[in-house]
Amino acid sequence: MVGSPRSGDGRDDGAHSVRSFLAQVISGAALLVLLTVHMTAQHLTVPTGLRYYEDVIAWLGHPVVVVVEVAFLAFVTFHALLGVRAILFDIGFGEGAERLITQVLSLVGIVTVVYGVALFAMILNAA
């Protein structure tokens, strides 16, 4: 999701908005690669579209797979929450509320990635 450097109420947010826009573009470009890899490796090359348990565990045993999937999770979370932030900012909140939104979404992002990494570890430990 890509937002405009100019916020919805017509106010020019300057360098900060341009940075957010560029971050959205760069993370989006990275996602084009990582999502293609994820979809191809995890779904399109699998006859049933989804791996059964034993195959998932064997697949996750490759360190490269874990690195790619964690990178994918980090980029997709960053891109998604930056997009949510852009939509919320376009509603037109005050500066304090915008700061709070950024802090809450940052926390949600960190929790999401930590949860994802912990999930990987739990899956491999449970196997």
Add this chain to the structure above:
Amino acid sequence: MAATTRAAPSRSIVAVRLEGVSFVANRLAGLALVAYLYLHLLLLSMLVRGPDAWDEFVDLATSPPFLALDVLLLAGMLLHGLNGIRLALVGLGLVVSPQRALLAGILVIAALLAFAGALRVFAGG
């Protein structure tokens, strides 16, 4: 000397409306994908419960109603991704015109890829 001002060339209402619709569609697709991200993470937690729970879920997820949802998801990803590329190119000033043709091209490519994806999904390999 009086400054001469010239009105900016007016854009057709259809073009402006199309751009607005694509902007809103991109955001709606984005929000749906955010919801799917968290649903996906929640579903993956079933792997922790062991092979029985996961394999049962795989059987359910590969049934036709769920495969139809997969196609919808694929269409949403294609629309959001391709439209995102367009908005990025426009936002970076790399593409100024013809945006309408670019948007039409994106919709055609997204539809073709979604159709090919649907064939792949329902063919089951």
